[in-house]
Amino acid sequence: MIDIQQVTKRYKNVAAVDEVSLTIRQGEVFGIIGYSGAGKSTLLRCLNLLERPTEGKVLIDGKDLTALSDNEVRKERQKIGMIFQHFHLISSKTVFDNVAFSLKAAGKTKEEIKKKVPKLLEMVGLSDRSGHYPAQLSGGQKQRVGIARALANDPKVLLCDEATSALDPTTTKSILQLLKKINETLGITIVLITHEMEVVQDICHRVAVMEDGKVVELGDIYDIFANPKTDLSKQFVQTVHSLELPERLLEGRKGPIVQVVFQGDSAEEAVISETLKQFNVNANILHGQISYIQDRALGTLIIELIGSRRDVQKAIDYITKQTSRLEVLADVA
Structure with a gap:
């Protein structure tokens, strides 16, 4: 055109x-x-x-x-x-x-x-x-x-x-x-x-x-x-999609803080709930939102994963496979 x-x-x-x-x-x-x-x-x-x-x-x-x-x-x-x-x-x-x-x-x-x-x-x-x-x-x-x-x-x-x-x-x-x-x-x-x-x-x-x-x-x-x-x-x-965390939320954390991006169908599925069922970890939700762009879901979630390093890593690997992108924002030893 x-x-x-x-x-x-x-x-x-x-x-x-x-x-x-x-x-x-x-x-x-x-x-x-x-x-x-x-x-x-x-x-x-x-x-x-x-x-x-x-x-x-x-x-x-x-x-x-x-x-x-x-x-x-x-x-x-x-x-x-x-x-x-x-x-x-x-x-x-x-x-x-x-x-x-x-x-x-x-x-x-x-x-x-x-x-x-x-x-x-x-x-x-x-x-x-x-x-x-x-x-x-x-x-x-x-x-x-x-x-x-x-x-x-x-x-x-x-x-x-x-x-x-x-x-x-x-x-x-x-x-x-x-x-x-x-x-x-x-x-x-x-x-x-x-x-x-x-x-x-x-x-x-x-x-x-x-x-x-x-x-x-x-x-x-x-x-x-x-x-x-x-x-x-x-x-x-x-x-439009600002997910910056206040510094105070990063203080005193017990586990790594990760940002997870969900696209399409994964944004409407219970990925985090399934993770908590399968692995010996707890999740603390710090921030999140879901938007619909061209009628397609786009979600972002920032969570703290609490558990042994081995179990947390398994959870991270699982979430990464099930979603579009996972980024570790802060790692707590």
């Missing part, structure tokens, strides 16, 4: 995007995450040529946008909707007219606009706000207008540049649910830029982690959460 080939974007001697290559599949929600200055927003703007790459190619449905003239690019942009962090609504126009603006720009007739806008407003849950002005709307409602406007010309791709960063957590959830519904019902490919791993967890199928203009890790969202490879990915995962 979207094929990014060795894309670089330089500003003077600084590479904001540095030789990035990605393939984004038809109909998926693809996340690009990174801290400020990572190059993620610049990369997103290269996808619809709001920023022309210094080097490399951007292909959408096999068409190389970087080879097109400015007039041809403007036509292609009608197939690519974009949602912004700060909404970019026209304050002097009503909700209806803000959505109609995209249709007018595409040369649609008044009759076509009259039929299309109410359908779009219904889709985003704003049928009763058609005659309101942006100043009369909440932040979430403004973003829904932005989404309706982005969908006006039936795009194949929807680009979201920090679309929820200006919203409170509850409103963010509702906007993400709306985007998920749009993806599932319309089959639109969504590319979502964010610095919040919780946003990625809620909606994305795959994610690219960016740092200093480069993609440092790429993978299925579940795999990234279950087994992040880079330090940066681990930092992002920990913002």
Whole structure:
């Protein structure tokens, strides 16, 4: 669907995007995450040529946008909707007219606009706000207008540049649910830029982690959460799944402290209970949680294992075989 080939974007001697290559599949929600200055927003703007790459190619449905003239690019942009962090609504126009603006720009007739806008407003849950002005709307409602406007010309791709960063957590959830519904019902490919791993967890199928203009890790969202490879990915995962123990909990322990990661079916099985039945050890649970990512369970448990060193080692070996990963955080002789 979207094929990014060795894309670089330089500003003077600084590479904001540095030789990035990605393939984004038809109909998926693809996340690009990174801290400020990572190059993620610049990369997103290269996808619809709001920023022309210094080097490399951007292909959408096999068409190389970087080879097109400015007039041809403007036509292609009608197939690519974009949602912004700060909404970019026209304050002097009503909700209806803000959505109609995209249709007018595409040369649609008044009759076509009259039929299309109410359908779009219904889709985003704003049928009763058609005659309101942006100043009369909440932040979430403004973003829904932005989404309706982005969908006006039936795009194949929807680009979201920090679309929820200006919203409170509850409103963010509702906007993400709306985007998920749009993806599932319309089959639109969504590319979502964010610095919040919780946003990625809620909606994305795959994610690219960016740092200093480069993609440092790429993978299925579940795999990234279950087994992040880079330090940066681990930092992002920990913002959602923080299992750091207070120092006082590590004091005076009688046995090794282990962190166990359960994936899929193992997260829903009684692995620890079975361990205690089979081996002469006791377990002291210090911390734990279970999440569901793409409807798949991912659990983490931190426990102290108490018993003879021989029995504890047998228990550790057993748990390791039954689960995805076991790490000894602290060993007590």
